[in-house]
Amino acid sequence: MIESETGARFLIRGGRSLSGKVRVSGAKNSVLKLMAACLLAPAAYTLSNVPDIQDVRTMAEVLQHLGAVVGFENGVMNVDTTRVASQTAPYELVQKMRASIQIMGPLVAHYGQARVAMPGGCNLGPRKIDIHLKGLTQLGAEITSNHGFIEVQAPRLRGTDILLEYPSVGATENLMMAAVLAEGETLIDNAAREPEIVDLSKFLVSMGADVEGAGTSTIRVRGVKELHGAEHAVIGDRIEAGTFLIAGAISGGQVEVEGISPRVLDLFLSKLRSVGVEVRENSHSIWACGDVERYQGTDIATLPYPGFATDLQAQTMALLSVAKGPSIVTENVFESRFVFVDELIRLGADIKVAGHHAVVNGGRRLTGTIVCCSDLRAGAALVLAGLAAEGVTEVREIYHVDRGYEDFEGKLVSLGADVRRVA
Numbered sequence: 366m367i368e369s370e371t372g373a374r375f376l377i378r379g380g381r382s383l384s385g386k387v388r389v390s391g392a393k394n395s396v397l398k399l400m401a402a403c404l405l406a407p408a409a410y411t412l413s414n415v416p417d418i419q420d421v422r423t424m425a426e427v428l429q430h431l432g433a434v435v436g437f438e439n440g441v442m443n444v445d446t447t448r449v450a451s452q453t454a455p456y457e458l459v460q461k462m463r464a465s466i467q468i469m470g471p472l473v474a475h476y477g478q479a480r481v482a483m484p485g486g487c488n489l490g491p492r493k494i495d496i497h498l499k500g501l502t503q504l505g506a507e508i509t510s511n512h513g514f515i516e517v518q519a520p521r522l523r524g525t526d527i528l529l530e531y532p533s534v535g536a537t538e539n540l541m542m543a544a545v546l547a548e549g550e551t552l553i554d555n556a557a558r559e560p561e562i563v564d565l566s567k568f569l570v571s572m573g574a575d576v577e578g579a580g581t582s583t584i585r586v587r588g589v590k591e592l593h594g595a596e597h598a599v600i601g602d603r604i605e606a607g608t609f610l611i612a613g614a615i616s617g618g619q620v621e622v623e624g625i626s627p628r629v630l631d632l633f634l635s636k637l638r639s640v641g642v643e644v645r646e647n648s649h650s651i652w653a654c655g656d657v658e659r660y661q662g663t664d665i666a667t668l669p670y671p672g673f674a675t676d677l678q679a680q681t682m683a684l685l686s687v688a689k690g691p692s693i694v695t696e697n698v699f700e701s702r703f704v705f706v707d708e709l710i711r712l713g714a715d716i717k718v719a720g721h722h723a724v725v726n727g728g729r730r731l732t733g734t735i736v737c738c739s740d741l742r743a744g745a746a747l748v749l750a751g752l753a754a755e756g757v758t759e760v761r762e763i764y765h766v767d768r769g770y771e772d773f774e775g776k777l778v779s780l781g782a783d784v785r786r787v788a
């Protein structure tokens with residue numbers, strides 16, 4: 366597994382055109398929930414196409430803390446939950462990774478209780494969990510909070526109709542996992558439609574659950590008495606795919622990403638085309654190429670899937686800062702996702718932020734300097750900007766990048782980038 370060091374940084378010498386093929390790893394935003402789902406039945410599970418990233422390691426620690434046995438080698442993870450003895454996720458782990466709260470649904474569904482440290486604020490602003498908790502209450506759980514922990518209890522959950530006030534990805538997944546063992550039928554309306562939710566639904570069905578409608582706004586779950594172990598291959602990471610396509614485009618090169626269906630990136634690819642990037646699609650790969658001098662600005666607004674992914678906003682902003690003309694970027698999902706803009710400005714970008722809008726006056730020449738990651742996708746965006754910048758860009762605090770990109774620098778180097786990790 367990778368060893369992430371707090372003091373590690375990337376040194377990027379910009380100006381090289383990237384070229385070649387890269388295979389995307391399994392989706393971070395799917396695998397963490399699949400790992401949580403292994404708590405629904407004490408059994409043995411095998412997940413393949415698992416990315417070797419820090420968040421996976423943290424989720425493995427969460428499962429091990431509860432009593433599960435986890436083995437991980439060459440992209441294959443074996444999880445044995447037959448000896449799970451605790452239902453408490455401690456502060457140290459939840460603080461490291463917010464997705465730890467996804468164990469609430471499975472634990473209360475199978476063991477009748479879950480105790481999870483309250484996730485603190487994070488660099489994306491105060492991310493609430495009220496929709497998760499309201500849904501669990503509707504399923505019959507009793508929720509209390511004491512000494513910084515949320516306690517969820519229910520001898521047996523009861524299926525019901527739940528209308529989400531926002532199509533939250535995490536809440537949809539937590540509630541799906543809770544409902545699969547509830548008595549009777551649950552309808553989740555205004556559900557999130559992300560491809561990772563479809564992946565979770567497939568895994569739950571292979572465990573014996575009765576779930577329909579994942580990928581649409583209405584998910585129907587008929588509770589079953591018990592579930593069993595299963596095997597599953599994690600879908601490709603669409604955010605990693607988008608990041609590498611931008612790496613090719615921002616360096617004026619040509620990059621093909623394999624292991625991803627272009628359908629899950631529809632809107633993103635149409636925005637790349639608006640910028641002037643040439644994009645070709647095959648059933649399981651996407652090819653992009655372009656000439657930076659000809660790029661033009663375009664507007665983007667993040668929204669729940671199939672809208673423009675908030676997880677690709679920062680990387681796209683790096684591209685828009687070198688594309689001629691103005692672009693307006695509107696962030697509708699996470700309020701603090703513009704924190705990294707100051708770092709992009711230090712590289713020479715001209716961006717003005719007003720509330721959840723950013724006006725990018727593109728076509729600027731970027732020049733390398735020292736910059737600092739504020740979160741995972743911001744970190745990726747700074748590396749992308751470094752590829753286009755003149756001279757050397759030093760990206761610090763790259764432990765954020767290690768949370769979600771498998772061998773980021775190795776893959777970039779294989780495409781011809783000059784990127785080095787230094788301790």
Ligand code: UD1
Nearest residue numbers: 394464492493494495496497533534535536675676698699
């Ligand atoms: C997941 C992804 C994250 C991605 C996001 C949106 C994982 C580990 N993370 O995060 O990478 O950026 O989807 O695609 O899969 N909200 C509430 N109350 C709630 C839940 C959410 O107000 O109970 C708000 C959040 O503050 C945020 C918005 O809803 O403004 C979206 O959150 P959500 O869809 O839940 O994202 P996550 O599941 O946290």
